[in-house]
Amino acid sequence: MSRAAVVLAASTLLFLAAGCAKGGARPSYAGPPKAFKLLTEVPEAETGTRLEKRSDLFVTVENGEPVPFVVAVGEVPNFNRQGGAVKLYGDEAGKEGWSVDNFVFIEVVNAKGVVVGRGVIGYQHGLTAGQEQVDSLGQMKFAFNAGEIDLAPIIPANEVVTLKATALDSGGVGRVSNLFAILSSDVAATSDDEMRN
Numbered sequence: 040m041s042r043a044a045v046v047l048a049a050s051t052l053l054f055l056a057a058g059c060a061k062g063g064a065r066p067s068y069a070g071p072p073k074a075f076k077l078l079t080e081v082p083e084a085e086t087g088t089r090l091e092k093r094s095d096l097f098v099t100v101e102n103g104e105p106v107p108f109v110v111a112v113g114e115v116p117n118f119n120r121q122g123g124a125v126k127l128y129g130d131e132a133g134k135e136g137w138s139v140d141n142f143v144f145i146e147v148v149n150a151k152g153v154v155v156g157r158g159v160i161g162y163q164h165g166l167t168a169g170q171e172q173v174d175s176l177g178q179m180k181f182a183f184n185a186g187e188i189d190l191a192p193i194i195p196a197n198e199v200v201t202l203k204a205t206a207l208d209s210g211g212v213g214r215v216s217n218l219f220a221i222l223s224s225d226v227a228a229t230s231d232d233e234m235r236n
Contacts, residue, residue, distance in 0.1 A: 068123030074131040075115040077204040078218035099165035103210020110206040110213040122196045124225040126186040138182040139215045146203040156193035
């Protein structure tokens with residue numbers, strides 16, 4: 040092989056390696072963890088005492104209301120995950136778990152007001168928003184460990200969005216604990232969750 044061919048081959052390999060590194064870039068967020076409050080605790084109350092419903096949603100139920108009642112609503116505007124992990128906790132310090140009865144519906148809305156990501160967390164047998172089946176994030180249960188759920192798979196990697204959270208009740212009683220989204224550079228955990236999804 041001629042010297043020119045060797046140089047060309049080496050240059051090509053360097054170019055491809057740089058391209059792969061860029062395309063497969065890991066999270067770029069490198070700052071300290073940042074906490075954003077999504078929901079404020081609402082104590083347990085009977086479904087019949089709630090007045091507001093989310094008529095655009097339909098939940099599959101064995102017993103109860105297919106159109107869920109609103110327990111609590113919150114949002115984080117101007118949010119950019121900058122390639123980092125976005126995990127859910129029950130406290131600002133990222134030490135506690137959290138709980139909900141029945142579930143939390145997450146919507147990710149871009150600057151044009153378009154929903155670019157959705158997910159449901161908690162106890163439900165299937166949720167649809169309009170004609171779209173909403174993906175479940177995590178197991179179907181009422182209580183979650185600190186950092187168990189990562190929202191990164193439904194949030195654009197580097198785009199300013201609004202995170203909206205709605206705690207919903209589909210019968211019996213409804214409640215929700217404090218809920219925080221914490222942005223961090225937790226590369227391994229994000230990678231593992233993305234592989235599972």
